[in-house]
Every structure is written in structure tokens, then in C-alpha cells.
Amino acid sequence: MITDYSKYPTADAAPIAVNMLESFRAVGYSMEAAVADILDNSISAGAKNIWIDFDWNGAATTFSLKDDGCGMTNDELINAMRPGSRDPNEERDVNDLGRFGLGLKTASFSQCRKYTVISKKQSKEPVFWTWDLDYVYHHAKEWKLIASLPNGNWQEQIQNLSSGTIVIWQDLDHLLKGIAAENQKAYNKFLQTMERVKKHIATVFHRYIEGNKIKIFFSGREVEAWNPFLIHHTATQNFPEEPLHNGKIIVRGFVLPHKSKLTPEEFRNAEGVRGWNAQQGFYVYRNERMLVSGEWLGLFRKEEHFKLARIMIDLPNSLDGEWQIDIKKSVARAPFGLKDNLKAYASQVKAQAVEVYRHRGKVVQRxxxxxxxxxxxxxxxxxxxxxxxxxxxxxxxxxxxxxxxxxxxxxxxxxxxxxxxxxxxxxxxxxxxxxxxxxxxxxxxxxxxxxxxxxxxxxxxxxxxxxxxxxxxxxxxxxxxxxxxxx
Ligand SMILES: Nc1ncnc2c1ncn2[C@@H]1O[C@H](COP(=O)(O)OP(=O)(O)OP(=O)(O)O)[C@@H](O)[C@H]1O
Ligand SMILES: [Mg+2]
Structure with missing residues (x-):
């Protein structure tokens, strides 16, 4: 039955801008997840190079992400700054890493109170707009951008690209509120955070980097990919690929070499940010972008003797709904109908991982x-x-x-x-x-x-x-x- 809405009185219940924007700040991004979300946009915009830089100045530090992607027109930029700029149910290009029309806003506001986007289309003049929480709070009380640009050579940087976009974060209050530029301890802590960000990017985008699709420069140094599967190591055991869900999903298992087969450096490098035990499990990718890095998706518990098992799952973006991809792109859940298949496949990989773990890498001829x-x-x-x-x-x-x-x-x-x-x-x-x-x-x-x-x-x-x-x-x-x- 079709409801006749004309018979009802209505009342305006538009969100209160500043409250809504403040709530975006609590979506729960870490700095590294927020950066990855901005990079998703650069990759979707066809960027070949991404430069991530920061200019330490205590609480006045700026953090910027520049890409040489297709850039945006003035209208496109204003729309990009609009929360909910896209319909999450809309079918997207197969290479698009976005879904909700929120990432730019939620990721940026999770880290800072003020951010600017300056963008340039090929053969066009650059355009820029800023979301400033203090302006919205004290002055506008409305969903209003301001056309301000932070100090620095941003215009020059964007003019040096034939097309591209720079996202500039200022007032990073979650990390740096009230911190003086001379505060050495805070600076060291900030550098540690930057190191985590770099490692996260090396992990999340490793397939883009390995495939030469993208180069990422962090403080001027090129980021090297971190591949969780030691694919090129002769002692890594590969399991055959298994297509699931009419071939839309590909699962591929790896048993990593026993410690005795790795040099100390290889061993440390392969353990990843969270350590060998924590890094076991499924690695879920959506269009080759890693969402989940070493989780058993609720199917098994992590145990010491399974620590050499790592399994790649490849998803297309058309299955976002079924896998319950979240706004931060860091959660995915296996759909009920696939759990048995995943469990069966993973059990084989885990069994082999135990063998290698127990017999110290010797391929045991029983x-x-x-x-x-x-x-x-x-x-x-x-x-x-x-x-x-x-x-x-x-x-x-x-x-x-x-x-x-x-x-x-x-x-x-x-x-x-x-x-x-x-x-x-x-x-x-x-x-x-x-x-x-x-x-x-x-x-x-x-x-x-x-x-x-x-x-x-x-x-x-x-x-x-x-x-x-x-x-x-x-x-x-x-x-x-x-x-x-x-x-
Ligand atoms: N670096 C960029 N280059 C070109 N266009 C961009 C860039 N960043 C954002 N955009 C445009 O702005 C839109 C909004 O970006 P935003 O990250 O907020 O949402 P999304 O990527 O569509 O979805 P999600 O919430 O899943 O990230 C994008 O869809 C894209 O059209
Ligand atoms: Mg996005």
C-alpha cells in the first residue's frame, strides 16, 4: 500500500550543524585508519602518486595528503565536502573504494577541527573550501564552508600538478591539544604515531604498491609494501585458490615458514605491527584494499600453534552490504551462508600450519x-x-x-x-x-x-x-x- 503523505502535518528536524559535526568526531577512527580513508579517495580518483607530509609546530602542526588524481571542480568539491554526498546503495565503479559519501568528513574531523581541500582539474584553476568547526560553532550555526586557505605554499603545490587534490588538516586537537612546539616528549610521541601511520599504509595498500599502481611518499620517502604472506619466500606454502559465491569471492591460504627458515630480520619483518600470534587469520580485501588484517572473523580463536596461517579473502565492492563493511573500512563480517565454506577451507590451512609449527618447518615425509x-x-x-x-x-x-x-x-x-x-x-x-x-x-x-x-x-x-x-x-x-x- 502506498502511504499518502500529504495528509500529515510536518515539522522541520534538520540536524543542528555543529552538533552533527561534533558527533562525526566520535566515529572512532585511529589516526592511521583516518589517513587510509583519505587515501582511498585519492586512489579512486586515479592518483598515481600520493604525498603525505606534516609540518611539526606543536598544536599548530599541519598534516597534508596530496594526490595527482583527477581533481574536482568547484561544484564537485562543495559536494565532496557535504556529509552524505553519495547514496550508499548506489552502484559504484568497480575500482571505487568509497561507499558512504562520508569518509572525507568523518576521517578528517576525527583528527582535526579544521580542514581544507584544495583541488584542481586539468587545465583549470584550483578551487578550495574549508570546514572549520569553530566557525560553524561561533558564527554560522549552519552547514557552511568558508573559502579560506591555510598559510603555506599550497597554491604553488597544486599548480605544479596537472590535476590533483590536497587535503590539509589543522588543529589536530585529539593528538596535539595545547602542545608547545618545543615539547620534545610530545614530538617523539607524535613521530611514533607517524611511524604507525606509515606501517598501516604499507599494509593496507600493499597490493597497490606491489602492483606499481601507486607510489606513496611519507615525509618524502617512498613507502615500501608490507606483504603479510611472504609470497616470494621459498618456504612459504601456498594453498590452491578457492572461488566462493559464484566466483565473486576468492580465498587463498598461506602457511608461512617456520622461524628456523627465516633470517632474524625476515622473522621480525613478517611479524607485522601486532606480532606473529595476533597476525594469524583472514586478511580481507575489497578491490585489493585491505580492510581486515589478521582476524578469524569469529570462526576460530587465535592460538599460538596456528600463528603461521594467514588467508587472503578477495571481495568486490558489490558485496559491501552482505559483508557489513563499516564507515571506517576496518570491519567486515562473513555472511552467514559462507561461514561453513570459510571454516572448511581455513581448517585445512590451519592443520598444515600446526604441522609446520610443530615440526619446525621440515616438510615431514611421514x-x-x-x-x-x-x-x-x-x-x-x-x-x-x-x-x-x-x-x-x-x-x-x-x-x-x-x-x-x-x-x-x-x-x-x-x-x-x-x-x-x-x-x-x-x-x-x-x-x-x-x-x-x-x-x-x-x-x-x-x-x-x-x-x-x-x-x-x-x-x-x-x-x-x-x-x-x-x-x-x-x-x-x-x-x-x-x-x-x-x-
Ligand atoms: N582526492 C580526491 N580526488 C577527487 N575526488 C575526491 C577526492 N576526495 C574525495 N573526492 C570526491 O568526494 C566524494 C566524497 O568523498 P568521501 O570520502 O566523503 O565519500 P566516498 O569516498 O564517496 O565514500 P566513503 O564514505 O565510503 O569514503 C567522493 O565520492 C569523490 O567523488
Ligand atoms: Mg572516501
Missing amino acids: NSGTQYFQPVWIEKQKDGKRYYEINQEHPFITSMDIKTIKPLLRLLEETLPVPLIVINESENPDSFFRPFEKMAASNELKELLKTVYKSLLNNNNNTPEQAKSRLLLIEPFNEYPELIECL
Whole structure:
């Protein structure tokens, strides 16, 4: 039934400008998320280069984001400054990173009380407009922009581009209220925030940077991409792509290399801003722009032994509604109908991640012909409880008089400090030596290796080559192929 609205009296309930603008400030952006939202606009405008700069002056610091995208006409700029400038339900160009017609306003006001946009279309004169909360509050009391431009060479900068846009944030009160320019401590803290912003951009836009679609300069230095999947590392394991939702969504899993396969620098770099454990999970991209960086989307809990699992999910912008993309572009939720598929795929990746985590990166050949991998410890279960036993088929154990050492093995098995190990590993991941990694232990390892090698040669009638290939399947020698080679 169509409602006849003409029969109702009406009352004006337009938002009160200043209150509404103040509320935008509480959408909950971090500085880094706000910057990323402004960069989305630059990328949607076809920019090839983006320059992010700041000019430290305590509370009077300016922060600017410049792009060489298509720029805006005066009318387009005024419309861009208008909250709700676009219909969120409107179908957008496939490469458009926007959705709500809000980002420029909410992201800017989340950080500052005053911002200016100066923009230039090709072969046109630049135009600029400013939203100034103090002006709206004290004078206009209305949705009114002012045509002011902050001090600086902004006109000159924009004239140097054939087209482009600069967003200039002033009065960054959330970060810098009342701070004097000489305040060294505040300056250092501000620099730390800038470092976080840079890392966030390197992460969120890594596929644009890697694909040479965009160059981003932060304080004049080009930002390098941070790829969460160590795609080019030979020890990274790739899972086959899986198309979901009629091929609109692509899921692709990676198991990252074990720590022992990475240099200390690679290891630190790959851990990302939040650390190895926190960075496990799904990485959700919308048009190659990262929205979510390492979350299990409510499907699993993060656990230490899954920390090498990272899974890429690619979405088109046509599925924004179903994935509940938020204004800040930092939340996405898997639609109910896809949860089972995602869970099944992720479970395979996680299972492999546990293998790599436990066996220290060795691609374990559990059964190569008649030969089995021989670990030192075996996990067992009884009445739903787990315990660990020493593998009595381990060639080192079989080379000994089992009767004499049995009580010792039992003592070790029964008193293995599992809870202590678990607590230490979860509080301080990767803080353990790997077997025989300590300098002093390396001679012992060589002796041990020789003993087992001899016993393999004597007892099993192996040739030296056979004995060596056997050793590659025996823990902990499997981690030291170079020592086996030298035998
Ligand atoms: N750097 C820019 N270059 C060219 N046009 C821009 C630029 N920034 C913003 N615009 C224009 O202003 C409009 C409003 O931007 P805004 O970020 O507020 O919303 P949006 O990008 O459409 O959606 P969202 O709220 O999801 O970010 C954009 O749709 C675009 O047309
Ligand atoms: Mg936007």
C-alpha cells in the first residue's frame, strides 16, 4: 500500500550543524585508519602518486595528503565536502573504494577541527573550501564552508600538478591539544604515531604498491609494501585458490615458514605491527584494499600453534552490504551462508600450519616407502587427556639397552613440565632454543649423530647413503642436513 503523505502535518528536524559535526568526531577512527580513508579517495580518483607530509609546530602542526588524481571542480568539491554526498546503495565503479559519501568528513574531523581541500582539474584553476568547526560553532550555526586557505605554499603545490587534490588538516586537537612546539616528549610521541601511520599504509595498500599502481611518499620517502604472506619466500606454502559465491569471492591460504627458515630480520619483518600470534587469520580485501588484517572473523580463536596461517579473502565492492563493511573500512563480517565454506577451507590451512609449527618447518615425509619419520616425542591420548611419551622406536633409543634406561624414560615422561612450557610459549613466543641450537650443545649433537649413524650401519646393513637418508627422517637430525652430509 502506498502511504499518502500529504495528509500529515510536518515539522522541520534538520540536524543542528555543529552538533552533527561534533558527533562525526566520535566515529572512532585511529589516526592511521583516518589517513587510509583519505587515501582511498585519492586512489579512486586515479592518483598515481600520493604525498603525505606534516609540518611539526606543536598544536599548530599541519598534516597534508596530496594526490595527482583527477581533481574536482568547484561544484564537485562543495559536494565532496557535504556529509552524505553519495547514496550508499548506489552502484559504484568497480575500482571505487568509497561507499558512504562520508569518509572525507568523518576521517578528517576525527583528527582535526579544521580542514581544507584544495583541488584542481586539468587545465583549470584550483578551487578550495574549508570546514572549520569553530566557525560553524561561533558564527554560522549552519552547514557552511568558508573559502579560506591555510598559510603555506599550497597554491604553488597544486599548480605544479596537472590535476590533483590536497587535503590539509589543522588543529589536530585529539593528538596535539595545547602542545608547545618545543615539547620534545610530545614530538617523539607524535613521530611514533607517524611511524604507525606509515606501517598501516604499507599494509593496507600493499597490493597497490606491489602492483606499481601507486607510489606513496611519507615525509618524502617512498613507502615500501608490507606483504603479510611472504609470497616470494621459498618456504612459504601456498594453498590452491578457492572461488566462493559464484566466483565473486576468492580465498587463498598461506602457511608461512617456520622461524628456523627465516633470517632474524625476515622473522621480525613478517611479524607485522601486532606480532606473529595476533597476525594469524583472514586478511580481507575489497578491490585489493585491505580492510581486515589478521582476524578469524569469529570462526576460530587465535592460538599460538596456528600463528603461521594467514588467508587472503578477495571481495568486490558489490558485496559491501552482505559483508557489513563499516564507515571506517576496518570491519567486515562473513555472511552467514559462507561461514561453513570459510571454516572448511581455513581448517585445512590451519592443520598444515600446526604441522609446520610443530615440526619446525621440515616438510615431514611421514611415510616414504617403508621409512617413517621418527620423532623423539609422541603425543598420545587416553580418556580425553593428552600425554607425551618418548618414541621407543627412535634409532637412538633402540641403540641403547632399553631395560636399563626404561625407568629414566618413564621418569621424564611422567614429569615433563607441560603447563610451564605452555605458559612460557604463550607469554613469550619463540623464546625457546631449538634442539641443539645452543653453542655448547653442538658437539654433543655430533657425537649423538655419529652413534646413531654407526648403529644404522651395523644393525640394519645399510649402505652409508641409505643410513644418511634415514637420518634425514630422524628428529632432531632432520634439522641439520649439513651435519649429515659431512659424515
Ligand atoms: N582526492 C580526491 N580526488 C577527487 N575526488 C575526491 C577526492 N576526495 C574525495 N573526492 C570526491 O568526494 C566524494 C566524497 O568523498 P568521501 O570520502 O566523503 O565519500 P566516498 O569516498 O564517496 O565514500 P566513503 O564514505 O565510503 O569514503 C567522493 O565520492 C569523490 O567523488
Ligand atoms: Mg572516501
